Amino acid sequence: MRIEKQARRYRVPRLPGWLRETLDEAPALPTQLPAVVVLLILVASEGGYGSTKWPPAALLLIGLLVVTALTIRLQHRPGNLQLAGLGLFAAYAAWSFLSIIWADVEADAWEAANRTASYLVVLALFLLWPAGPRGVRLLVATFSLGVAAIGLVEILRADSSAAPGSFFIDVRFSEPAGYINANVAIWTIGLFGCLATAATPRAHPALRGCALGATTLLAGLALLGQSRGWVFALPVALLVLLLISPDRLRLAVGGMLVVVALLPIRTTLLDVHDRYSPSRLDALLSDATAALIVVSLVVGVLAALWAYLERRPQPAEPVRRRLALATGAVLVALALLGGAVALAVVDDPTGRVSNAWAEFKEGQGNDPGSRDESRFASAGSNRYDFWTVAWDMFLDSPVRGAGAENFQRTYLKTGESTEKPRYPHSLELEVLSGLGAVGAVLLGGAFLALLASAVLALRGPPAARGAAAGALGLFIYWLLHASVDWFWAFFALTGPAIAALAMAAALSPTPTSSRDSPPRRRTVFTALGVSAAVLLALAVAAPWLSAREVDRAADVWREDPAGALSALDRAEWLNPLSTRPAATAGTIELRLRRTRDAADSFREVLRDDPDDAYAAFELGLIAAAQGRKEDAVALLRRSLAQDPRDPLITAVLADVVAGKRISPSAVNERIARDALTVAD
Numbered sequence: 001m002r003i004e005k006q007a008r009r010y011r012v013p014r015l016p017g018w019l020r021e022t023l024d025e026a027p028a029l030p031t032q033l034p035a036v037v038v039l040l041i042l043v044a045s046e047g048g049y050g051s052t053k054w055p056p057a058a059l060l061l062i063g064l065l066v067v068t069a070l071t072i073r074l075q076h077r078p079g080n081l082q083l084a085g086l087g088l089f090a091a092y093a094a095w096s097f098l099s100i101i102w103a104d105v106e107a108d109a110w111e112a113a114n115r116t117a118s119y120l121v122v123l124a125l126f127l128l129w130p131a132g133p134r135g136v137r138l139l140v141a142t143f144s145l146g147v148a149a150i151g152l153v154e155i156l157r158a159d160s161s162a163a164p165g166s167f168f169i170d171v172r173f174s175e176p177a178g179y180i181n182a183n184v185a186i187w188t189i190g191l192f193g194c195l196a197t198a199a200t201p202r203a204h205p206a207l208r209g210c211a212l213g214a215t216t217l218l219a220g221l222a223l224l225g226q227s228r229g230w231v232f233a234l235p236v237a238l239l240v241l242l243l244i245s246p247d248r249l250r251l252a253v254g255g256m257l258v259v260v261a262l263l264p265i266r267t268t269l270l271d272v273h274d275r276y277s278p279s280r281l282d283a284l285l286s287d288a289t290a291a292l293i294v295v296s297l298v299v300g301v302l303a304a305l306w307a308y309l310e311r312r313p314q315p316a317e318p319v320r321r322r323l324a325l326a327t328g329a330v331l332v333a334l335a336l337l338g339g340a341v342a343l344a345v346v347d348d349p350t351g352r353v354s355n356a357w358a359e360f361k362e363g364q365g366n367d368p369g370s371r372d373e374s375r376f377a378s379a380g381s382n383r384y385d386f387w388t389v390a391w392d393m394f395l396d397s398p399v400r401g402a403g404a405e406n407f408q409r410t411y412l413k414t415g416e417s418t419e420k421p422r423y424p425h426s427l428e429l430e431v432l433s434g435l436g437a438v439g440a441v442l443l444g445g446a447f448l449a450l451l452a453s454a455v456l457a458l459r460g461p462p463a464a465r466g467a468a469a470g471a472l473g474l475f476i477y478w479l480l481h482a483s484v485d486w487f488w489a490f491f492a493l494t495g496p497a498i499a500a501l502a503m504a505a506a507l508s509p510t511p512t513s514s515r516d517s518p519p520r521r522r523t524v525f526t527a528l529g530v531s532a533a534v535l536l537a538l539a540v541a542a543p544w545l546s547a548r549e550v551d552r553a554a555d556v557w558r559e560d561p562a563g564a565l566s567a568l569d570r571a572e573w574l575n576p577l578s579t580r581p582a583a584t585a586g587t588i589e590l591r592l593r594r595t596r597d598a599a600d601s602f603r604e605v606l607r608d609d610p611d612d613a614y615a616a617f618e619l620g621l622i623a624a625a626q627g628r629k630e631d632a633v634a635l636l637r638r639s640l641a642q643d644p645r646d647p648l649i650t651a652v653l654a655d656v657v658a659g660k661r662i663s664p665s666a667v668n669e670r671i672a673r674d675a676l677t678v679a680d
Contacts (some may be wrong), residue, residue: 026135027075028125031068035061035125036139039495040146043186047177048491051111052551055544057491058118059537065125066533069526074128079510081456082127085449086120092435092442093117096404099435100577103403104611107543107578108422112404112434114540115491121536122495126502127450130510133463136503137200140470141211143496144193148214150176151187151221152293159289164281171276173224182490184225185481188234189474189496191218192241195258196470198303199250205307213300216258220292223262223269228381229484237477245469246462254303261299265291382417383425383484389415390424393433401436405489409611412643420643423486427479430488447479450505457507464507471504546575550584557588564588579605579612586618590664595622613642617649621664624656632656 023029038057042048048057078086096113103109131139154175158167167175177183197203198212222230238255242248262269268291272284389411393402402410407430408422424430431439457468478487478497487493549571557564565588571581586601599622605615620635636653643649648670655662 022132022134022138025132026130028068028072028129029131029135029138031064031072032126032129032131032135032139033142035064035122035499036143036146038064039492039499040143040150042492042495043147044150044176045492047179047182047186047493048495049177049179049182049489051547052544054115054118054491055540058114058121058540061118061121061125062533062537062540065121066530068125068129069529072129075130076510078128078506079453079456079508081449081453081508082505082510085446085453085505086123086127088442088446088449089120089123092439092446093120095435095439095442099401099403099439102400103406104409105403105406105609107575107580108406108408109404110539110575110577111543114536114543115489116404117536118491118540119494119498121533122499123502126499127506130506131503133461133467133507136467136471136507137197137203139503140193140467140474140500141197141207144190144197145211145214147186147190148194148218151190151218155221155224155289155292159285164285165278171273171281172226173221173272177490177492179490180225181227181229181481181485182487182493184222184227184230185478185485185487185490185493187218187222187225188230188477188481189493191215191222192237192474192477193470194218195251195254196241196245196247196466196473198254199245199247199470200466201247201250201310203307205304205311208307209300209302209304212254212257212303213296215254216261216299217292217296219258219262220265220269220288220296223266224272224288226270226273229481232484233477233480237473237480240476241469241473244458244472246465247469253306257299257302261295265295382415382419382421385416386411386421386424387426387429390426390429390433394429394436397436399436399438401432401434401439404434405430407433409642412613412645413641415645418645418647421486423489425486426484427482427488430486447501450501453505453508454501456509457504460507460509468504468507471500474500475504543575543578546571546578546581549574550580553584553588557591561588561592579609579615582608583612583615586615587668590618590622590668595626598622611642613639613646613649616642617652618664618668620656621652621662621667624652624662625664629656629659632662 026032038060039048042054042057045053048054093113093116096109096116100106100109100113126139154167155173158164158173158175161167165171167173169178169180172180174180174183177186194211194215198208198215200208203211222234242251245251265288269288272281272288275284390407392414393407393410396402405423407424408420411421411424424433428440431443435443451472454468454472458465458472460468475497478493481487482494482497549567553564553567553571556567565585568581568585568588572578575581582601582604586598586605589595589598589601599619602615602619602622605612606619609615616635616639620632620639623629623635624632633653633656636649636656640646640649640653648667652662652667
């Protein structure tokens with residue numbers, strides 16, 4: 001009897017009712033929530049950009065998918081649209097791997113294919129195991145509020161820093177992503193999730209208050225980035241969200257409350273850039289931070305009070321429907337009125353649009369723009385030039401493209417600006433130029449099938465409609481902004497967007513199968529899936545470990561030259577498609593004054609990649625220092641042919657032709673200094 005009482009006393013308590021219901025509806029939530037945490041870690045880790053940032057997260061996501069597949073059986077057969085979307089995305093990933101064969105820079109195509117296949121893992125994890133309406137809202141809220149927490153920490157770090165300028169590029173808030181537009185997009189993806197959470201009718205008032213306060217904070221952080229693509233994408237995505245969500249009344253009221261709260265402090269936020277001077281940055285940033293935090297807290301309190309009052313008895317469904325329709329009509333009327341007022345206030349709107357288009361086509365050249373005026377007042381950028389080159393690449397190879405993420409080398413040869421972009425700054429043109437019409441059909445078909453499945457979810461019960469609309473709003477914003485920027489390379493942007501699309505698509509009604517698949521068939525499918533996951537893990541791990549060895553060599557070569565060169569040998573073995581280990585070895589050997597070894601390393605690079613401009617340039621410097629003028633001129637011209645607008649190559653070539661003395665170490669010191677001041 002005593003033993004029985006002891007056992008009863010220490011029995012594990014039952015889970016709360018709401019949690020049991022959520023887990024019954026979403027049995028994969030214990031692995032999907034850690035996946036969301038992984039994506040949040042990437043948000044804080046430079047947005048998951050870079051060959052050493054996202055691969056560890058991808059390996060964790062692969063592990064979570066395998067664990068889910070082995071421990072949680074599918075509740076029902078996925079719908080045809082869901083299977084079509086998943087299959088087309090898998091074919092797109094396979095096509096990316098295949099493009100390594102014809103890509104000029106094979107290592108870049110391999111990394112691109114690994115990243116795309118990792119996005120496939122995210123898609124499968126959130127599509128095959130539906131999270132249900134409650135689970136979707138929980139996952140979206142967790143990610144979005146996590147983004148807001150990261151944003152709060154970053155702005156407070158910048159405000160308290162002795163060097164706040166290090167958090168900015170061109171006096172535009174750029175941390176933690178390190179790229180301004182990606183930073184703005186991260187805040188805005190979180191904004192959409194927080195706004196949808198704040199509009200959830202059954203959510204606790206405290207949660208709704210925190211969510212709308214976080215929406216205000218994230219909108220203010222986005223303003224600090226002054227992204228012109230954001231100005232285009234945000235209102236369109238918000239309009240779509242209002243149209244598709246059954247919670248449009250709460251969304252509209254919450255959105256208007258955020259706008260009204262930010263209007264009085266918008267100048268304070270924009271002045272950080274527009275009135276910048278080194279002596280005023282501390283004061284401007286402190287004012288902006290304090291104002292933003294105060295209005296976010298006020299909005300949060302008001303939203304919590306609103307949510308609490310909303311728990312009182314509600315009007316009947318017909319009355320609520322009429323209120324929602326009336327709100328929509330008022331919003332449309334306000335939008336039309338605002339447009340009419342803008343047209344009346346703006347002098348010669350047609351001419352303004354024409355001038356902006358001409359300015360956009362002309363590009364900004366080498367002038368980054370004035371810091372004493374708003375970025376929103378100018379349309380100058382080099383995107384038109386990027387897009388023109390990408391389109392020409394597609395026309396040159398319309399079926400298969402130039403290879404995944406193989407844009408930069410062609411742009412350096414044929415572009416007009418002195419920028420060195422790795423990507424065309426447009427998702428559509430990136431796919432067309434890199435993977436041709438085949439890639440565009442596969443990725444476009446995958447997105448269309450999944451969107452169609454999500455649209456079916458919008459016709460379901462109110463709870464499913466609201467959850468699907470909230471997730472879709474996040475994806476639609478990402479898709480719009482990614483159309484004018486290079487967000488595919490940021491795992492912390494594209495990963496959550498694809499997860500949101502998968503969650504929305506998984507909410508659509510699916511056929512229930514009366515027969516279970518035979519055990520043998522399930523075993524075969526499971527074995528094939530696990531084998532594919534292991535192969536993908538190896539494909540992701542090899543170049544990641546190689547990149548880590550290269551970084552290690554760059555860090556320790558002064559103290560341990562032999563260890564650095566050994567690390568580069570391992571890096572070359574791990575990633576035989578990359579010339580980076582050999583190029584890094586040549587650079588280190590040159591700094592150690594081992595000129596002969598350095599020349600051998602750079603010749604190895606040119607053997608593997610005859611169009612490598614850096615290796616030809618370094619060999620030209622070595623030849624010039626050794627007095628071999630004819631060889632130096634030939635090598636420098638070979639380098640200049642790959643990058644004809646590079647001012648350093650042009651200047652060095654002119655000096656060599658003029659017979660001036662060249663110091664390779666001095667030139668390489670200048671390259672290192674320039675690399676510290678240039679953002680990708």
